[in-house]
Amino acid sequence: MPTTQRTELNQLGEFGLIDRIKQPFEQKQHTETRKGIGDDAAVIDYGQDFYTLHSTDLLIEGVHFDLSYMPLKYLGYKAVAVNVSDIAAMNGIPQQILVSIAVSNRFSVEAIDEIYEGIAEACQNYRLDLIGGDTTTSRAGLVLNISIIGKVKKNKITYRSGARENDILCVTGDLGAAYLGLQILEREKQVFLANPHAEPQLEGKDYIVQKQLKPEARTDIVYELDELGIIPTAMIDISDGLASEILHLCKQSNVGAVIFEDKLPIEDISWLTAQELNLPIMTCALNGGEDYELLFSIAQKDFEKVNKIADVSPIGYITSADKKATLRTKSGTVYPLEAQGWKHF
Amino acid sequence: MPTTQRTELNQLGEFGLIDRIKQPFEQKQHTETRKGIGDDAAVIDYGQDFYTLHSTDLLIEGVHFDLSYMPLKYLGYKAVAVNVSDIAAMNGIPQQILVSIAVSNRFSVEAIDEIYEGIAEACQNYRLDLIGGDTTTSRAGLVLNISIIGKVKKNKITYRSGARENDILCVTGDLGAAYLGLQILEREKQVFLANPHAEPQLEGKDYIVQKQLKPEARTDIVYELDELGIIPTAMIDISDGLASEILHLCKQSNVGAVIFEDKLPIEDISWLTAQELNLPIMTCALNGGEDYELLFSIAQKDFEKVNKIADVSPIGYITSADKKATLRTKSGTVYPLEAQGWKHF
Structure with a gap:
């Protein structure tokens, strides 16, 4: 990687990095795309009386969870719940998820079953359909990415930007x-x-x-x-x-x-x-x-x-x-x- | 993880694992959900003359790519292209992506810029809006997950299941x-x-x-x-x-x-x-x-x-x-x- 300059990530921090990343993508190519990066979920308008809401969360073993005390079933549940939370924050209701998972061969089939039991319990509680995903191998720890799709009536959507003095x-x-x-x-x-x-x-x-x-x-x-x-x-x-x-x-x-x-x-x-x-x-x-x-x-x-x-x-x-x-x-x-x-x- | 039985993942293989995972999720809770796991993309019907298409792909360093010869810009481009390919396989056109990325501090800000330059080039070529994502840290290698949203006219959707004798x-x-x-x-x-x-x-x-x-x-x-x-x-x-x-x-x-x-x-x-x-x-x-x-x-x-x-x-x-x-x-x-x-x- 021959780059002349090297700026460390901790000089920017997470929010600085997001600000930097999002700039080249602010110009939208599709009229359906109503709101991109910058709120709890992205917003798409297919021309009906509701918007669809889209969010994604990546969970990495050793960063977001520690399997020495996090039961696999809870991990599956939590991975879904944190995504649901993003849809709720738009005043929306979640409907579907896609689950990407990477595991190494230190995990047994039964261990993966436990993760999906937690995912299934969350799908039941929050009324979600699991509609797709990706399964792959990891050389190191467990990786879980969940993407979620929700809906909200247009007149009820709540952004981060609507607060007014005296609210x-x-x-x-x-x-x-x-x-x-x-x-x-x-x-x-x-x-x-x-x-x-x-x-x-x-x-x-x-x-x-x-x-x-x-x-x-x-x-x-x-x-x-x-x-x-x-x-x-x-x-x-x-x-x-x-x-x-x-x-x-x-x-x-x-x-x-x-x-x-x-x-x-x-x-x-x-x-x-x-x-x-x-x-x-x-x-x-x-x-x-x-x-x-x-x-x-x-x-x-x-x-x-x-x-x-x-x-x-x-x-x-x-x-x-x-x-x-x-x-x-x-x-x-x-x-x-x-x-x-x-x-x- | 006290499980009485231990079945190794290689006894099932990827497709066996997917078959096992998808079973508890076959019952759908939302009428909008038309097709879940089992094709190149999931299909949602919001009651218009098109379906929305949804797919996701997880790429892990050391499994899917080797940074000793994969330039970061190409990696960003390829990560998008493989998702676009899933939408194309449904006879659909992609419109939006969400990008989750996990990096360790061995990556500089400039290195991450290169990945997003590749993503931006792919967004330009395939006419995509990057509408969201997640940025986080990784203890080990680089992890990239892309979720994609596309559209296809209802009368043009192509599943894996429609081939007939003599086609x-x-x-x-x-x-x-x-x-x-x-x-x-x-x-x-x-x-x-x-x-x-x-x-x-x-x-x-x-x-x-x-x-x-x-x-x-x-x-x-x-x-x-x-x-x-x-x-x-x-x-x-x-x-x-x-x-x-x-x-x-x-x-x-x-x-x-x-x-x-x-x-x-x-x-x-x-x-x-x-x-x-x-x-x-x-x-x-x-x-x-x-x-x-x-x-x-x-x-x-x-x-x-x-x-x-x-x-x-x-x-x-x-x-x-x-x-x-x-x-x-x-x-x-x-x-x-x-x-x-x-x-x-």
């Missing part, structure tokens, strides 16, 4: 649990490596471990919003941590936001576990990642309605862009939100 | 060149490894090396067939070798076939290279793989018309299923066709 910011479920579940699993792995006869200390940790190993996409919220007649003004799924997603939403909507520390939904077990592990709970909640909850903004008129959804918490509101994105603590101190995203490179 | 079997382009190109590249790699100062011996091999490194999908033939008013009765792309694809087509159409050794289109440079490398040219042509040409059957009434396409060769005809799939040599001997496919596991 209310909401999140589903709770924050930080998946990250803390991962820390517990990593701790137990180290204990096990040091002493294979040690009993794993997972008592009482079911919730956070489950959030890490077998997260659910919030299509239930998409249905609830629809029933209540609420169309969010903007929406994004929380995969890289709340702070990072708020910054995406603010950037693309050209707004700012303020969120309140004491409004962030955090489960007791997450507080306790953070304490036990000596981790600042706010960092877990803001930057933990892998929550797969939804972050969305709604017009103030919908505030009463959204309160009827048990599993949604208002956490702040949208401001003008010059106010930036900030966190206000209980004591009234204001901090700028900072994206961690992942910087694996 | 004529045709192939586009020529056979075996990509495989022989790979053998030459492998030979030169070994020479280079033994003596880094040796000059690579690629003179006169441009065509076969190009077929391996930068194959083209035959959308041109899809357009030509359309212009001539020919709808193939069945079609498949030649990725695993002609013999394997004929067997797929025969199985799914419930027919047999006979092809004639002296009708197989093979370039002079392929003959010469096979001789030079001491490889039986017929094995290269029948089982070489990666030709990315189209194999299709047409009704006899279309025979005169298809002869107008310069780059299409009739190679035999469809028989009843009990005759199986056979090759007839110049001397009149008849051999059963055998699938090699790949058996990497």
